[in-house]
Amino acid sequence: MNASVKSPALTLQFALHARRKKHMRSFTIALVLGLVLLLLGLQSGSFEQSSQVLFDVLINKFNQQALSQDQYLQWYVFSELRAPRMFMAMFVGALLAMSGCAMQGLVRNPLADPGLIGISGGAAAAAATALALINHYPQLEIGGQYLIALSAFIGALIAVWIVLIVARTRAGMAISSLILAGVAVNALAGTHIGAISYMANDDALRQITYWTMGSLGGVTWSKVMFVGALSVPIVALYMHLRQPLNLFALGENEAQCMGLEVNKYKRLVLWLVAFSVALATALCGIIGFVGLVVPHIARTLFSADHKYLMPACGVLGAILMLGADTASRALFPPLEIPIGIVTSAVGAPFFLYLLAKQKKGGAIA
């Protein structure tokens, strides 16, 4: 290596190291913020717990001392109601945000949302059908809530499958056909939900509406464990997709010429997004805008490089959902606002802001 090229190389190396250090610092700040939100979330809601009281209960429990009746109630609210839903919020937030990031990277459009390929529509249509059927024929209710979740999950995957079949061409999957097919499937699902709602009785209608607004109520540890166990391979796959998504950002032809098996990775991204969003939607209903907004925030705070962006989306998605869940319980106690309303209330104005920014000619990060 000659001396004349050594200096700029070292400068670049230092710049890359400095950037990495900066991102690591931002990660640490985000994690601390998440921890603070976790503590705040454990205290807020219709049953307020101060962290000091909760800490005493935990110490007693750890030392295997008997709990007073008050403390038992505290312990119950903590261990059976709040802790599982907060863990669920984190898992679901991370999954939705990472799938949004993958979807935007794949279609090279910062306004893309995981729901674009019909996942949420399919899930909602199937869940609405199941809810209405169970309401009319209670003898069909086998497995209760799990039946609804399973129907939503299957509905989501069927919707994606239809979209993928339609978008398939001889040369592979065309992104533009994929988006158009997604729009059509979403419209079809909307019509189906409309028809079901028209025919359903008041009780079923209320349940359908509540389901489509998303909720973390009724989360149990078994559901959390289920999602947690599945999240491990899903998150690992998303992390594996960091470099392929960087290449997709340069265009499909460019990615192919740089050594990426474009069609294989396109399928992998789509099914992974479909599976993770179907999982989250099946268990918590439709939670909009997390998949759209979090990647934007992460791009602003971190970088467009998916090496940092993907993990940042995971962390920020979890934090946003923790915040939204806390807000949904703390804003109007004892009422609990469906979490989908909270995320949409924050997300929709932000989305409008992004569109306005794009209209002015400014590029979206």
Place this chain on the structure above:
Amino acid sequence: MLNLLNITLKHGDLTLLEGLNIQLQPGCFTTVIGENGCGKSTLLRCIAGLHGQFSGSVTFNKRTLGDWQTKSLAKVRAFVNQHNQVQFAFLTEEVLQLGRMNQTETLAQRTALICQVAEQLSIGHLFGRDVRTLSGGERQRVFIAKALVQLLPNANAETHGSNAIDASSHGDANGEKPFDGKLLLLDEPTSALDFRFQKALMDVVKSLCQQGLSVMCVSHDINLVLPYASEVILLANGRCLAQGSAADVITAQNLQQCFGVIPKLIPQPDGVPYITH
């Protein structure tokens, strides 16, 4: 190193390429000339492996194109598109780093290679800038640099080390050159470049050809590329009209047949005529 045998590509009733037979030797600079829509870019895309549905065979380094793994092919073949768009706020150095994604090397080795290419194409000052904010010409240089970075030999595996791109190093003691068996496909590489960088790019590419790199370049700037070209292919309606050295191919008759206008050829001392209207 590259053999095209009877390449024909049809799209519906339209024949895009017909019966092309082309051979590329190591270290040769081949330029493809022809009117708009005659199939120049399509030919490059076929060779790059982006068009799967052609008939005939493309053999690259004695292996059929279809037998190459996408990853191993990317180490020896790079393609520079005419239009390059990046959707998100990637920085110049991040784009260049992507060119090395198939290589296992240390960050120090990687940055050294990137900086060498950046210096050659004068894009070092664009480090830290969002690629979307660059001018068309700057972005074109960044993408050409990325393609060169992609083809540079790995400092660990090969002896040529980090000075492979220096014009002074034309091979090692065994006579093996750092870019032997490597192919660079350029689609209108100078379309957005200014007067200075058009020539600078051609000089860099020519120096790489002397180190074994084979180049196939599609260009409308005939007078710029001809002095550098060791071989010229004249395409018309997807067919090869003439193929050979610039002096043989560039005749008034061939050009008239290709472009449908009668050009003026001004003889030059190097034997390659200057073409004007």
